[in-house]
Amino acid sequence: xxxxxxxxxxxxxxxxxxxxxxxxxxxxxxxxxxxxxxxxxxxxxxxxxxxxxxxxxxxxxxxxxxxxxxxxxxxxxxxxxxxxxxxxxxxxxxxxxxxxxxxxxxxxxxxxxxxxxxxxxxxxx
Numbered sequence: 001x002x003x004x005x006x007x008x009x010x011x012x013x014x015x016x017x018x019x020x021x022x023x024x025x026x027x028x029x030x031x032x033x034x035x036x037x038x039x040x041x042x043x044x045x046x047x048x049x050x051x052x053x054x055x056x057x058x059x060x061x062x063x064x065x066x067x068x069x070x071x072x073x074x075x076x077x078x079x080x081x082x083x084x085x086x087x088x089x090x091x092x093x094x095x096x097x098x099x100x101x102x103x104x105x106x107x108x109x110x111x112x113x114x115x116x117x118x119x120x121x122x123x124x125x
Contacts, residue, residue: 003052005093006080006119008073010052014066015116017054026049048065048122050082052094055115070098079123093120 002017003010010017015032025046032040074095075081082090096119102111 004081004083005070005095006073006078008066008069008080012061013116014063015052015054015070016062017052017118019051019053021051021053022049022081039087048091048114049096050090050120050122052118052120053116055113057113058110059112059114062114064111066096067100067114067116070095070118074098082120092124093122095119096121 001011002008003020008014025048027043027046028040029043030040033039056064056066058064078095079092079094082089082093097117098119099117101115102113103115104112105114
């Protein structure tokens with residue numbers, strides 16, 4: 001398993017991502033000053049987001065119903081613990097968005113390849 005979000009495990013059998021991007025920000029308030037840069041006051045943590053990009057080819061690896069499982073999880077509005085394959089706990093995350101692109105179709109209309117991007121956002125427990 002590469003990563004788990006709640007009970008959903010990202011793996012070759014479900015959804016194997018090829019790229020994981022994480023963006024962490026912090027909040028500052030600024031106050032204008034004459035003749036010098038604005039003064040900054042630290043307000044605390046900002047957004048912490050993770051983007052998972054990848055693709056599945058149902059005839060070789062991955063399961064398209066895994067995307068439906070994640071959509072069902074997102075519909076519930078719950079925050080889920082995010083744990084990587086080494087056992088490191090990254091906190092509670094919600095599914096912010098799921099984008100998919102299907103291509104190279106079989107005669108019945110089912111795709112041979114599905115690209116996906118899943119956006120996760122950290123929330124306070």
